[in-house]
Amino acid sequence: MTWLDLPADTTFGIHNLPYGIFSTAPHGHDRRIGVAIGPYVLDIAALAADLRLHVADIFAEQTLNRFMAQGPTTWSEVRQRITDWLVSPAHRAAVLPHLIRRDNVQLHLPVSVADYVDFYASQHHAENLGRIFRPDSAPLTPNWKHLPIGYHGRAGTIVVSGTDVVRPCGQRKALAASEPAFGPSQRLDIEAEVGFLVGTPSKLGAPVPVTDFATHVFGVCLVNDWSARDIQSWEYVPLGPFLGKSFATSISPWIVPLDALQHARVQPPPRDPAPLPYLRDVEPWALDITLEVRLNGQLISRPPYAAMYWTPAQMLAHMTAGGASLRTGDLYASGTVSGSATNQRGSLIELSWGGTEPLTLPDGTQRTFLLDGDEVTLTANAPGPHGRTIGFGEVRGRIVSSVSA
Known part of the structure; x- marks a missing residue:
């Protein structure tokens, strides 16, 4: 004490x-x-x-x-x-x-971010988006259960909690339109995530095994990977996220050391099929972290990180499997954290089911996607020793209108 x-x-x-x-x-x-x-x-x-x-x-x-x-x-x-x-x-x-x-x-901002990678590690989130965008196909792509899918983002757009987020502009194409238009995103979204910060670097050409996760990763933070869904949906084929993701990613100012999360370690969900040998779990690095998402101060979701299919150790192993080196200050994030229940979805695109089912907030107002002036706050807790609770602080951001609006 x-x-x-x-x-x-x-x-x-x-x-x-x-x-x-x-x-x-x-x-x-x-x-x-x-x-x-x-x-x-x-x-x-x-x-x-x-x-x-x-x-x-x-x-x-x-x-x-x-x-x-x-x-x-x-x-x-x-x-x-x-x-x-x-x-x-x-x-x-x-x-x-x-x-x-x-x-x-x-x-x-607690670190000078070297590189930024964002994953897509929640099966519930991936299946929800698959059902929204590909209702007549299998919700998961064939590779999803074989490797942690991710993309490289822009380290220069990582901002600390409290930084305003300017509504991004880009190309977007309505389904009924024959040509794309340029302008502010109309489907601005959130992604409630957990982030991991690399401390110890690695050598180029030397993959980092799952067993070395705690040797390289210093600590954990909260991440809101703001997403312009309309820009993203038009541009992502064939090379993946670009302007729809590169305008701002907010992180919490406090970095919780891995040593503080020993009591939060749990077994990951069952995997079927079994991962390839380089991705097989040696230690249980799933984490029992419960996030809370608030829109304008009103609780709208409680995503459970323990339900994530891929662990941070597996993400790190896959990120370096081809020989990519780690640098001090590298940040990688889990992707949207979503659970099986409706009130555990970590993005508005899921909570409003692609905008077709508006989300009713506790004060009676409704949202499909974010409006100018909306403020989103993510918090999270994990179990600690002796019945104590480990907190992560908050990551908060307010939407302001586009400079080109």
């Missing part, structure tokens, strides 16, 4: 300790690494400097990249050191001056 007086229901307790980048000065000029604990941010950069730790300069960095590159031994040692600071009363006097209320800080 910590000597801090924390709220009993905090999801940022001593067993979580997520990392982020914060500032207190105007315009964020004093960015450095902090750790969330209850309603506070622990300024570990200042504390480490006061204690003259040999790693103090790493915590003064404006991103987590240099720290993430140190590898799992350093990650564990630092986590244990921070835990000791917050548990042992002997450190109270040294730590107290470096605790800052979270509502008094500005949070920033």
